[in-house]
Amino acid sequence: MTLFDMPLDRLREYRSASVEPEDFDAFWAKTLGEAREHPLDARFERVETGLATVETYDVTFAGFGGQPVKGWFVVPAGTAEPVPAVVEFLGYGGGRGLAHSHLLWASAGFAHFVMDTRGQGSGWAPGDTADPVGSAPAFPGFMTRGVEDPETYYYRRLYTDAVRAVEAARSHPLADAARTAVTGISQGGGITIAVSGLVPDLAAVSPDVPFLCDFPRATTVTDRTPYREIGNYLKTHRGRVERVRETLSYFDGVHFAARATAPALFSTALEDQTCPPSTVFAAFNAYAHEDKAIEVYDFNDHEGGGAFQQAAQLRWLPDRLRVR
Template identity: 45%
Template sequence: MPTTATIRTFWDDQLAHLPTPTVSATPVHGLTDTVSIDDVTFTGAHGDPIRGWFTHPTNSPTRGVVVEYLGYGRGRGKPFERLWWAAAGFAHLLMDTRGQGSQYGTGGDTPDPHGSSPHVPGFLTQGADAPKNLYYVRLILDAVAAVSAAEKLSGHNRHHVFLSGNSQGAGIALAVSGLLPGLGGVMANVPLLCDIEQSVESASDGPYLEARTYAATHRERVDALFDTLAHIDVVNLVPRSTTPALVSYGLADTLCPVAGVRAMVDAYGSDTGHDVPVEVVEYRFNGHDGGDATQLEKQLRWLRERTRA
């Protein structure tokens, strides 16, 4: 298993080579009166174009900007699908997910132009031959670039940037919180990519089964697989996070086992030398829904508390 120092050096190198994002935005007219919507493209990993929707209240100042990352298999969908952040007084950048968007929802628009070594259908084992080739390394770098894009689009600095996501999106948000200091907050529901090796052993549904199938087929590469995936395991990334967090999980979650999420919470901010606020919401009888609208209400209240004038 790679050391913490090895993983940190890997990510420092990846961030050093991430291009400075350029951003373009084209207004979407004729759909809403009180919310402005822009069709956005910004440069992500390897300079690849990443699509998104940027929304904000029309002719009104915003309390901050929420950068949202999507769940597994989802794309950015239609421009009017996620207006609650703008309705609450926040600007909002929804990042499309490269190569995904055809499994749930209403589609995506961002291709992934990079190939892969042999892998199980899906995304978790794409590029599993080496950390630098991992699909999720590209996706996490896209997510880092999205923070810079959100700052440019909204006019807010990093202290007023808040990250949000469910499942895959939550794992990505947590990874970014560990790579970028000084963010305003991170809201992560039922996160993927937590304690990956143990989660692969215990999950009974979802993306972790891709790695189990890969390991069962490539019997001689089991250790190498998990050594590679350790570079995207957020348990190894969040110890340096200084960002306050709101995390939810369901005890009945079969896709993202609760033990992995708890391991992430235990590691969160552990290398900073001080207590980083982490609020955890447990849903005793729920699974991978992450609390649904009940948790969204908690997020809205948490955000407004953190941006109170």
């Protein structure tokens, strides 16, 4: 695939046409307030993985509606005092996987909290969290579940789970709540941006080739899934375009980015048709914190920087978390 989106100089100036709902803040304050009416009830149970360098805990906490959400909590073996924490959100279709699968951040000296993704976990890594909330007719996948009303949309539940995951991670005595970062790839990157606008006291944010940004452009510039799920839904449900667009505006990373209060390291790939670079730059250019940077991978598709981006994060994150 060759370059298909805007030239890089235009990307650096691009602004989304996504219209922010007037009640955006009120909607999310109400949503999170309702979630917090349920006790967080974060439980950490030590599991044996056969690994000598880390200690791993099986986590359960109360997410949206008080519903149970799973996760892993991994710390360097022998950790006795609180260490900076990295909360990770996962890509589309994947779950938390097996207990021994997550080593990078704990190997770097951080506490690492991996949130399972409700209802997914069957595409590329297994998950253990159900989504007990039903929806109206939807196109196969998750992008259109409840998409005609912000109250019923799938990502209302998932973004709420993510905020509660940060709270659960911070509740563990080995996690330094004041030095907490969030990160994720693709869908996980989009969730990361949402959390950056919903949790006001994060220390750092690192969305990697993020999904769920600039819906007006994303749904028209690429025909790859998952964005194409929305087009396929509207192909069948003619005449509902404006209703769907209004719903999506409550979940657009562009609007969360405008509320961010933590330093950020983004990444994008110029041949990425799954999360087109213009949609990533839309969120990056709207990102409110002045300490922000974006790694650009010129000849990559949705794999982005891969291990090169991890290396960039490992150089960038310790300064923001004030690692001693």
